Amino acid sequence: DVKVTQSSRYLVKRTGEKVFLECVQDMDHENMFWYRQDPGLGLRLIYFSYDVKMKEKGDIPEGYSVSREKKERFSLILESASTNQTSMYLCASSGYGGGSYNEQFFGPGTRLTVL
């Protein structure tokens, strides 16, 4: 059974803390993604990676960075957490074939609260 796992389901951090969100996939996918989801705004892409050590900014990268040292693992880093980063964070992975992106497989999400 294919799987994307995220390190925490719920996380509470304080303003100014450095926060690491980890995502691991077992499908040997080249592509991995980080989204945040807020009510009424849908999913917004923060960063994605199409290969090890390769990354590309999404629509809302400010305040975030990422790391992909191994193919199966994609980390999202909040360098100095702020209250406006309180959100649901979703990780996903996908393959690529036939000139287009295939379905994305999502992790269960991490609900981050920054106090």
Place this chain on the structure above:
Amino acid sequence: SQQGEEDPQALSIQEGENATMNCSYKTSINNLQWYRQNSGRGLVHLILIRSNEREKHSGRLRVTLDTSKKSSSLLITASRAADTASYFCATDTGRRALTFGSGTRLQVQP
């Protein structure tokens, strides 16, 4: 505004009825995908329709795509209480990542 916009934002129906959700987008696409999200969980892929396809079926799901109108619809037939969820369309525009809409919240009353 979003590449994919779902309509309606919320839908409430009785069990056994059909549910139709629409998605409009702005730029040309390689494919369009529909996802379901149960409350507080990750998204689950439902169906993918390529730009050269007009209709696709999967169980009780029927998806249509009209590239001339830049729109798609998702029909769930004979809905069940377990279909209660949010539904998102996502477009592959060749950008290396999908673009998601803001979703339709479907409530199926038993």
